[in-house]
Amino acid sequence: MVDSSLRNTIIAGTAICVLGLGLCQAATAAARRGQQGLTKNEPMGRHKGKVLRGAHMLIGGEKDLEALRAQIPVLAAKGLNTIVVEVDYNYQFRRRPEMFDPSGVTLAGARRFSATCRRVGVNVIPEIDCLGHQSWASATGALLTRHPELDETPGQYPNNQGIYCRSWCPLHPDLPTIVYPLIDELVDAFQASSFHCGLDEVFIIGSPFCTRCHGLDPALLFAKQVKSLYYHLLLHRVQMLMWSDRLLNASLTGYGEWEASANGTDPAIDLVPKGILLCDWHYEYRDSYPSLGIFLSHGFSVWPCTWNDANAASTFSSDAQTMNQWRIVGALSSTWGAVNASQLSAWPPFLATLEPWLN
Numbered sequence: 001m002v003d004s005s006l007r008n009t010i011i012a013g014t015a016i017c018v019l020g021l022g023l024c025q026a027a028t029a030a031a032r033r034g035q036q037g038l039t040k041n042e043p044m045g046r047h048k049g050k051v052l053r054g055a056h057m058l059i060g061g062e063k064d065l066e067a068l069r070a071q072i073p074v075l076a077a078k079g080l081n082t083i084v085v086e087v088d089y090n091y092q093f094r095r096r097p098e099m100f101d102p103s104g105v106t107l108a109g110a111r112r113f114s115a116t117c118r119r120v121g122v123n124v125i126p127e128i129d130c131l132g133h134q135s136w137a138s139a140t141g142a143l144l145t146r147h148p149e150l151d152e153t154p155g156q157y158p159n160n161q162g163i164y165c166r167s168w169c170p171l172h173p174d175l176p177t178i179v180y181p182l183i184d185e186l187v188d189a190f191q192a193s194s195f196h197c198g199l200d201e202v203f204i205i206g207s208p209f210c211t212r213c214h215g216l217d218p219a220l221l222f223a224k225q226v227k228s229l230y231y232h233l234l235l236h237r238v239q240m241l242m243w244s245d246r247l248l249n250a251s252l253t254g255y256g257e258w259e260a261s262a263n264g265t266d267p268a269i270d271l272v273p274k275g276i277l278l279c280d281w282h283y284e285y286r287d288s289y290p291s292l293g294i295f296l297s298h299g300f301s302v303w304p305c306t307w308n309d310a311n312a313a314s315t316f317s318s319d320a321q322t323m324n325q326w327r328i329v330g331a332l333s334s335t336w337g338a339v340n341a342s343q344l345s346a347w348p349p350f351l352a353t354l355e356p357w358l359n
């Protein structure tokens with residue numbers, strides 16, 4: 001049963017979309033034109049004749065980015081051609097001055113990083129983790145610290161006790177004017193043609209503590225947020241990526257409630273645009289990884305993602321490669337602090353992830 005207020009929101013959104021169809025078509029055409037004559041980093045996709053051999057790194061500030069930049073040539077020599085830099089709010093934002101981080105990445109640093117990557121054929125994808133992951137342990141992230149009004153559970157869970165991570169409210173009317181300028185600023189700073197929106201491990205959604213979301217279908221709320229991000233990026237000719245765990249059903253797939261959803265968001269798989277590149281992360285060894293087939297059958301392109309278990313990384317990446325499906329675009333090695341930049345090029349899980357996709 002869809003709540004009537006959300007149904008009205010969706011109907012209104014559909015009407016706007018129909019009215020704006022010409023705009024959407026124009027944006028798509030613009031995106032095609034942009035891909036023909038790109039001055040930014042190359043668009044992704046195996047269908048463009050390019051397999052994506054990637055790594056994902058957390059960037060806490062300018063020093064982290066410089067340390068990674070120093071390793072880019074050697075990483076490229078190992079086969080890396082795509083780097084996801086999760087900057088989050090660790091940037092010297094100017095379009096939203098209240099979000100300025102003094103030790104964050106600078107515009108000059110981002111441009112320097114992008115230029116180094118371009119010289120050796122590495123595509124740069126910046127990331128802000130959206131919706132969930134707005135806190136970590138007792139520390140609330142910069143967005144909800146400066147804008148507590150965006151909190152999905154305002155005033156609840158002191159010191160974040162009893163929860164995994166805070167979420168922002170996907171229905172807050174001020175969200176686009178606060179968050180989207182941050183996304184746009186990172187895209188411009190890194191001269192990127194793709195952006196990773198995170199969206200993983202959202203456990204708090206449709207909270208009873210939120211006056212807007214209380215009682216609404218988690219799948220509709222999640223899909224609404226995903227679509228909003230997608231169409232914002234589309235109008236800027238930017239490809240969207242996201243972690244795809246919230247689109248999988250934990251009980252049907254046999255995955256756990258982290259790498260798949262046990263909180264009702266998974267029906268959103270039928271509601272979000274197929275143009276999103278899904279980052280399908282699984283870090284443990286399994287006899288099979290059914291999510292790849294699920295996403296392909298729903299029409300998505302998929303980027304399998306590994307972590308710190310070299311055997312599991314090799315198995316998942318090899319399984320994906322041997323499926324020989326053009327919408328499986330390569331493999332992504334995530335690090336999550338398990339290795340620093342100077343050690344990444346010799347890190348066994350990284351090498352095991354890329355190896356099936358070389359040549």
Ligand SMILES: [Zn+2]
Pocket residue numbers: 152168169170171172206207210211212213214
């Ligand atoms: Zn809410």
